[in-house]
Amino acid sequence: MTADTYSLVKPALELRNLSAWYGESRALYDVSLDVKPGGVVSLLGRNGAGKTTIVKSIMGLMNRREGSVRFENRETIGLSPRKIALLGIGLVPEERGIFGTLTVQENLMLPPVVRDGGMTLERIFDLFPNVRARLTAAGNALSGGEQQMLAIARILRTGARAILLDEPTEGLAPVIVQQIRKTIESMKEMGFTILLVEQNFDFAARVSDAFVVIENGRVVDRLEGPLGSAEIESVRRFLSV
Amino acid sequence: MSFQLLAGQLVLGLINGSFYALLSLGLAIIFGILNIANFAHGAQYMFGAMLAWGLLEYAGIGYWYALPLVFLGAGLLGLLTEAIFIRRMYHVDPLYGILLTFGITLMMQGVFRNYYGVSGLPYSVPASLSGSWNLGVMYLPIYRVWVIVAAVVICFLTWYTIEKTRIGANLRAATENPTLAEAFGLNVPLLKAAAYAGGVGLAGLAGAFAAPVYSVNPMMGSEIVIVAFAVVVIGGMGSIKGAIIAGFSMGALEGLAKVFWPEFSAMVIYIVMVAVILYRPGVDIFGRKV
Ligand SMILES: Nc1ncnc2c1ncn2[C@@H]1O[C@H](COP(=O)(O)OP(=O)(O)OP(=O)(O)O)[C@@H](O)[C@H]1O
Numbered sequence: 322m323t324a325d326t327y328s329l330v331k332p333a334l335e336l337r338n339l340s341a342w343y344g345e346s347r348a349l350y351d352v353s354l355d356v357k358p359g360g361v362v363s364l365l366g367r368n369g370a371g372k373t374t375i376v377k378s379i380m381g382l383m384n385r386r387e388g389s390v391r392f393e394n395r396e397t398i399g400l401s402p403r404k405i406a407l408l409g410i411g412l413v414p415e416e417r418g419i420f421g422t423l424t425v426q427e428n429l430m431l432p433p434v435v436r437d438g439g440m441t442l443e444r445i446f447d448l449f450p451n452v453r454a455r456l457t458a459a460g461n462a463l464s465g466g467e468q469q470m471l472a473i474a475r476i477l478r479t480g481a482r483a484i485l486l487d488e489p490t491e492g493l494a495p496v497i498v499q500q501i502r503k504t505i506e507s508m509k510e511m512g513f514t515i516l517l518v519e520q521n522f523d524f525a526a527r528v529s530d531a532f533v534v535i536e537n538g539r540v541v542d543r544l545e546g547p548l549g550s551a552e553i554e555s556v557r558r559f560l561s562v
Numbered sequence: 563m564s565f566q567l568l569a570g571q572l573v574l575g576l577i578n579g580s581f582y583a584l585l586s587l588g589l590a591i592i593f594g595i596l597n598i599a600n601f602a603h604g605a606q607y608m609f610g611a612m613l614a615w616g617l618l619e620y621a622g623i624g625y626w627y628a629l630p631l632v633f634l635g636a637g638l639l640g641l642l643t644e645a646i647f648i649r650r651m652y653h654v655d656p657l658y659g660i661l662l663t664f665g666i667t668l669m670m671q672g673v674f675r676n677y678y679g680v681s682g683l684p685y686s687v688p689a690s691l692s693g694s695w696n697l698g699v700m701y702l703p704i705y706r707v708w709v710i711v712a713a714v715v716i717c718f719l720t721w722y723t724i725e726k727t728r729i730g731a732n733l734r735a736a737t738e739n740p741t742l743a744e745a746f747g748l749n750v751p752l753l754k755a756a757a758y759a760g761g762v763g764l765a766g767l768a769g770a771f772a773a774p775v776y777s778v779n780p781m782m783g784s785e786i787v788i789v790a791f792a793v794v795v796i797g798g799m800g801s802i803k804g805a806i807i808a809g810f811s812m813g814a815l816e817g818l819a820k821v822f823w824p825e826f827s828a829m830v831i832y833i834v835m836v837a838v839i840l841y842r843p844g845v846d847i848f849g850r851k852v
């Protein structure tokens with residue numbers, strides 16, 4: 322897809338000149354990016370580049386943020402995290418965010434349904450048989466892979482149409498990574514709008530339509546997929562320096 | 563030492579333990595979810611007793627109707643207190659919360675003392691619970707048995723609500739990670755207000771249970787709140803189950819101490835508390851980290 326056809330579609334998620342601060346220290350500088358409806362965009366960048374900060378800013382979790390974040394044409398920059406979640410943006414946070422004092426079932430049922438059309442439990446259990454098998458276990462008794470499955474499953478239930486996935490494959494075994502890739506591919510087929518943070522570029526390259534490279538809190542490059550081998554090489558070199 | 567004496571003190575201890583458990587339970591909920599050490603808890607307990615007394619005195623509403631009304635009335639007091647005062651403490655040093663709730667205690671005591679003095683107001687045992695059972699070895703006042711049974715049931719229901727229901731899961735999630743809970747769409751400020759109201763409701767209910775057994779007066783909560791805090795520490799700060807079990811067992815321990823070491827009975831709970839702080843800080847009575 323060329324940049325021109327891409328821009329014909331009104332984006333579902335639209336960031337314009339987004340800036341954010343941790344206390345006095347500025348973490349984001351005028352970040353602008355679009356995710357079209359049903360698209361998968363990957364944020365790439367080295368440790369500490371600001372990827373998680375972008376996710377947190379979209380979710381309203383930064384104490385100070387400026388600029389514009391529009392979701393389905395609605396400005397959300399002044400809204401609380403709760404209001405943003407209820408608009409239909411689902412978060413699969415860094416470190417998975419499983420509540421250890423809740424059971425797997427309680428974790429799964431925790432986020433309120435925000436819209437019709439969320440996945441049924443049956444469907445979720447088909448996608449993640451491990452989650453069904455461990456329903457009564459405590460959240461903190463799960464393996465990393467199981468926690469990641471649960472973190473994704475719990476958002477699919479809510480009917481959220483846009484999903485922010487922050488490093489879903491971090492620290493997981495290759496088989497699990499593959500299962501998560503399949504899940505993201507089927508989510509894409511179902512029409513979810515996805516913003517994916519991923520250090521694993523090979524993983525990101527397989528599932529994404531577009532890539533935004535972040536460095537020191539700024540957008541330093543934008544690429545439309547599928548990438549040519551020269552582009553892949555240059556991104557990989559950038560990320561590994 | 564006679565068996566009668568032992569059994570008698572144990573029952574008395576369990577009665578006190580019922581009040582410790584009900585009060586510590588509310589304190590543990592409030593501490594766990596709001597991170598507020600609610601020193602107003604004793605005054606809120608006193609409010610419950612005063613409200614039960616007032617309902618009878620001014621409206622002719624007897625004990626059985628007073629119980630739910632006091633729970634609701636104290637819960638409403640909790641909602642107002644949270645909205646006006648407590649809410650402002652969430653983002654400041656917890657020390658301010660202690661000072662504020664202590665100030666609320668003094669204000670409430672002052673108001674009630676102004677109108678009702680410090681001598682006790684009479685509240686008699688309801689007719690349906692008066693009298694005693696003759697167990698052969700001792701006479702067991704029915705009202706005391708009722709208080710113990712009611713406290714056990716209420717503690718169980720509260721534990722069940724928090725550990726096993728949907729709303730309880732929301733409360734636990736908001737306790738463990740409020741930011742993330744909000745990011746999933748939970749209304750954390752509402753959950754906090756509800757937790758505070760529930761804790762105050764329990765304190766008020768304990769006050770209504772206390773009205774026929776202890777003297778109803780504006781100062782009645784000032785000592786028991788300290789014991790209740792010691793019990794919360796012993797049960798593991800913020801642990802619900804820990805507060806309940808520590809409440810009943812500390813009451814029983816105090817009763818036994820009256821038989822075996824009468825000179826220590828008034829301080830035995832504090833001795834346990836100091837030992838817990840010195841040797842097992844940050845751990846609940848089941849050995850889990852809190
Ligand atoms: N809570 C915080 N307080 C202060 N500074 C922070 C905080 N969290 C992150 N930062 C800083 O903000 C910058 C961006 O961090 P961020 O977590 O967004 O990076 P990231 O791209 O997600 O990195 P990683 O790949 O390691 O997850 C870093 O310099 C980091 O040190």
Ligand SMILES: [Mg+2]
Pocket residue numbers: 372373374415
């Ligand atoms: Mg990150």
